[in-house]
Amino acid sequence: MEFLVFLGRRVLWSLLVLFGLSVVIFTIARVVPGDPARMALGPRASAEQVQALQETLGLNRPLWEQYGLFLSGLAQGDLGRSLLTAQSVNVDIARTFPATFELVLCTIVLAFVLGVPLGVAAARWKDRWPDNLVRALAIVSAVTPTFFLALLLQILAGYVLNILPTTGRLPASLPFQADITGLLLIDSLIRGRGDVFAEAVRHLLLPTIALGAATMGQIARITRASLIDVSRQDYIEAARAFGVPDRLRMFKYMLRPAFVPPLTITGLEFASLIGNAFVVELIFSWPGMASYGVRAITQKDLNAIMGVVMVSGVFFVLVNLLIDVLVGVVDPRIRIRGARA
Amino acid sequence: MSVLLSVEGLSVSFTTYGRRSQVLHDVxxxxxxxxxxxxVGESGSGKSVTMKTIMGILPVPPAKVEGGRILFAGRDLLTMPERDRLRLRGTAMSMVFQDPMSSLNPVFTIQDQLxxxxxxxxxxxxxxRDRRGRRVRILEVLAQVRMRDPERVARSFPIMLSGGMRQRILIxxxxxxxxxLLIADEPGTALDVTTQAQILKLLKDLVTENGLALLMITHNLGVVRQTCGYTYVMNRGRIVEHGxxxxxxxxxxxxxxxxxxxxVPRLTGRNG
Known part of the structure; x- marks a missing residue:
């Protein structure tokens, strides 16, 4: 029961956040100079043509009315029509989103399953070489710009060593339609195509590392700090005084209470991950939503911009909702207080 | 009456940043x-180090036992094999922790931790003893520390319980x-006086009921007067007086x- 209250509260907050996001992004998109109709039609279009398009798009109506139209469309799940592709934004995003989703998801999973053990090792052997190594790694990965790491990986693995592909999701020689979930890793398995799966993994490797290095470093750092903090708590000394074995103390008594900060930081890192995905997708010619979004922004394709931002926002909110639930599962204090407050 | 625990000439030092300082002198x-x-003794007098050395939970290094013996039921804890020592820790000799707010793991139920x-x-x-046997024992001990509803307490997380209840769980x-042998480290100091008095009363009753030996470590002489027949006074790592x-x-x-x-604060006023 208390868990449902906690969850309900979180969902309400998420809806509020999304509403706020829609207001902000709508305002920014309209305030930025440049006439979308003019940009869509090109410099040679006549003034009448531009005005006609403005009227069809509703750009000559008052702002609040435009926002109302946008919101009612959004409520029905309709993101409008893209000026550039002349297609529904829904269709465009449905086509491009799975690639981005696959990339970001693989990145966060990899960053988490590598980052947490690294942090645990650093805390376990504090001030010894594993700790120093992890700390150095975390700092270097945090200060290396994503675009630089991406280019470096491309040059090293792609051209110098020539062991990994550097662009796209699949080689051109391997036609495969991911038409079930849109995720290559999953669809290839469902269809029993081991060769496609292997190629998809090979193609994912470099972008994932480029995108996830900093996040992994962050997670390792936070895990280490959190574990060291917990290791000084009285309840750990008490467990020792009652003869609870070392390994159990480390992995049960310490890791679980120390797990909340790494989880929280993972949720927050998602925002920067989506942002950095724009860069990584460009460098690795990844056919994802980010590339689509970049083009929409440079061309002031209003509906497409709004669509990309809203989808990213929903994605971010959902991930953080999931994290909140996990945090509540891991730590009863948060669950109980969250339901009371 | 035979001696259960005897500490003889115990000396302990700490080395931090290359500087060695002796914290226990011939205790x-x-x-x-x-x-x-x-x-008894004030903060920093060495009572906690003495207690941790007896329990074998002193962090070594920086700490080092320089000399002395700790005999428990006739065997020297400091020279016995680690395996044997582990067998005693938390069983034949166990500790009541001081702070009920921080000595229980916040993310596991009482039942899980016990x-x-x-x-x-x-x-x-x-x-x-199987899982069910352990549960029976846990409920039994919770009832022993006068919990009204052991079943519910066992299922609770520490945050759901009051300070006094958590202290009883530590007992x-x-x-x-x-x-x-019970070694109690200032039990109830973190609680309000009324609750502390109840905890001390409970501890004394349990010790008498079960015929346990109690080593109570405290800075509060008022507490000592109510519970203990014999007192050692400690100052700057030395026993300065006992009787x-x-x-x-x-x-x-x-x-x-x-x-x-x-x-020791008095209720009777300055001239009382």
Whole structure:
């Protein structure tokens, strides 16, 4: 029961956040100079043509009315029509989103399953070489710009060593339609195509590392700090005084209470991950939503911009909702207080 | 009455950043079977180090035992094999922790924490008890520390319980494996006076009921007077005075002891 209250509260907050996001992004998109109709039609279009398009798009109506139209469309799940592709934004995003989703998801999973053990090792052997190594790694990965790491990986693995592909999701020689979930890793398995799966993994490797290095470093750092903090708590000394074995103390008594900060930081890192995905997708010619979004922004394709931002926002909110639930599962204090407050 | 725990000439030093400082000088004390003994002194006098050395939970390094013996039931804890020592820790000799707010793991239920401790205590002692057997024992001990609804308490997380209840759980934790010696580190200091008085009363009752030896470590002489028959006074890592509690209260030999006694708050006013 208390868990449902906690969850309900979180969902309400998420809806509020999304509403706020829609207001902000709508305002920014309209305030930025440049006439979308003019940009869509090109410099040679006549003034009448531009005005006609403005009227069809509703750009000559008052702002609040435009926002109302946008919101009612959004409520029905309709993101409008893209000026550039002349297609529904829904269709465009449905086509491009799975690639981005696959990339970001693989990145966060990899960053988490590598980052947490690294942090645990650093805390376990504090001030010894594993700790120093992890700390150095975390700092270097945090200060290396994503675009630089991406280019470096491309040059090293792609051209110098020539062991990994550097662009796209699949080689051109391997036609495969991911038409079930849109995720290559999953669809290839469902269809029993081991060769496609292997190629998809090979193609994912470099972008994932480029995108996830900093996040992994962050997670390792936070895990280490959190574990060291917990290791000084009285309840750990008490467990020792009652003869609870070392390994159990480390992995049960310490890791679980120390797990909340790494989880929280993972949720927050998602925002920067989506942002950095724009860069990584460009460098690795990844056919994802980010590339689509970049083009929409440079061309002031209003509906497409709004669509990309809203989808990213929903994605971010959902991930953080999931994290909140996990945090509540891991730590009863948060669950109980969250339901009371 | 035979002596259960005897500390003889214990010296301990700490080395931090290359500087060595001795924190215990030739400390000796004895706890007879079934007796209630107090070790008093202000913060930093070395009582906690003494207690941790006895329990074997001193972080080594930086700490180092320089000399002395700790005999428990006739065997020296400092020279016995680690395996044997582990067998005693938390079982024949166990500890009541001081701070009920921070000594329980916040993310596990009481049942889970007591169960884990009991499981490994059983394993060390070669006792055969299954999950259900452990649960029975846990409920039994919770009832022993006067919990009204042991079933509910066992299912609770620490945050759902009051400070006094958590302190009683810390006592239950120490009683799980039928110890012969309880070492209590300022029990109830973190609680309000009324609750602390109840906790001390409970502790004294349990010790008498079960015929346990108690080594009570505290800075509060008021507490000592109520619970312990014999007192050791510690200052700057040395035992400066010891004797029957009543005698020490009536005629303290040391200035330090006199000051400690004077520091006990009175309810009767300045001239009372």
């Amino acid at each position: 000796s004390l004895a706890v007879p079977e079934g007796a209630q003994i107090a070790l 169960g884990t401790i009991l499981k490994y205590a059983d394993r060390r002692l070669g006792r055969d 239950a934790m120490a009683l799980l494996s039928e110890p012969r 029957a509690t009543q005698a020490i209260f009536e005629a303290p030999a040391e200035d330090y002891t006199r000051n400690l006694i004077a520091a």
